Amino acid sequence: VAARQGMETPLTAVAEAFEELARGMDADGGELRLAPFSDTCALVSVLFSSLGMAFRFAEIEYVTKVNDLIGAGKSYRTLSDILDKDMQNDSVKKQGSHSRNLRRVRLGLGLIKALFEQFLATEGSLYDAATTAYGQVCAPFHSWAIRKAVGAGMYTLPSREQLIVRLNETDCSVQKEMRRYIDASSPIIEYIDNLFLSRNISLDW
Template sequence: MAINQEEVEKPLRKISVAFKSLYDTLNSQTNNGEVHLEVGPFSHACSLVSPLFRCLGIAFKFAEMDYVAKVDDLVQASNSVTTLQVMMKRDIDSDCVRKAGSHTRNLLRVKRGLDMVKVLFEQIIASGGSSLKDPASTAYAQVFAPYHGWAIRKAVAAGMYALPTRAQLLKKLNEDGEFVLEVIT
């Protein structure tokens, strides 16, 4: 699938195309009800999300660094494992699912990052306001806060005051609000 120059400069559109492709792949499978998602295309789609964290600034710097490291691990795993299901089965069989650095644990962290972005954009649209503080605070509280200690939660709360406005975020992403509405709704 060829990507035109406009899409290269618009991260949200690249993300949309990549995840739509994953969606189409999953919906086209007829493996006796089993769905198999390849690690390579999944990790590539996830790698396209990291600029969103970067655009949010210091409040989500830790999330960005953690997310990028976990996605990089999945990219490396794609060299030796074909599907997410095989990857998780290997970790289960090796009894390392809960161990730091396991591919499955990293997959969970990536999923939380994706959930954070999803909830953030839902909240941005629902609020309709120009500030990202409340949408980002809500998204953080729902997705990450239950897994963070007091110190990290306080640091993130302080960083919320440095978030860009909605207009600044869309400008950094080279987007207008119409595309965001189209994708989310």
């Protein structure tokens, strides 16, 4: 209904926020400020409710990490500043560090991007799209127990049609908005990966 009436849908809000974040990054000379980044990542959690109750634990996991970054925004100006500080303290990969939480949030952003890519590229079920996306982006870094739990949760995902309805989109509008998120989040994701890689920190964790 919202899409037909021209009102803003959750997906539009997320896509627009990432477009604005990417524009801000360009305006700041290719530097990503922490506060707007964290706020934008927080918006993503509106999408969780459309995936169903089984992914509540994924939501809690994601939101906890985003909230840590929101808190860090009071002391650190940019994403780079977080990495630099954790490098000094040798705590980049330490559980609960801002850098590690940034890496986790980036996995969440990448997961959604991969899910949307799968959704657009195939006519298959949401189960297939989500299973492929999770296998590509997150599974390599998750323990066996987590992978098992996620695999079981996948069976409770809604159908493609149900997801479109829950997101207040139409067949046509959902494609446009998913594409917008994919395009706007790509430079942000790439930027975050480069923060680590340019400091000789591999991304195999």
